[in-house]
Amino acid sequence: MARILLLFLPGLVAVYAVHGIFMDRLASKKLCADDECVYTISLARAQEDYNAPDCRFINVKKGQQIYVYSKLVKENEAGEFWAGSVYGEGQDEMGIVGYFPSNLVKEQRVYQEATKEIPTTDIDFFCE
DSSP states (O other): OHHHHHHHHHHHHHHHHOOOEEOOOSOSEEEESSTTSOSOOEEEEESSOBOOSSTTBOOBOTTOEEEEEEEEOOOTTOOOEEEEEEESSSGGGTTOEEEEEGGGEEEEEESSOOOEEEEOOGGGGEEO
């Protein structure tokens, strides 16, 4: 019995150590500038306010700048979403990467073209 407990203990610790939830995927593929989606694609400016409906998304205020890191490939009737982090007045979300509707922003400057199509994973839609 002790051996069985020792086998399951690491799994139980891992489950309780992670505080979060895997949300539904918004798309199965994303476009990035590199294979790891770490390089900034562009800098965009919000044209209106956006209130995040859940933890996959970020709140955006009109006029804020957003660094764009990936663009989800639109599927079926789903909207087109990009992933980025907010920069500007009220910088409370700087560094938090989340999704926002692409039609909410206007790209100000393109740093690199998003030409790498990469499958999304569960971690792309993980919420803490």
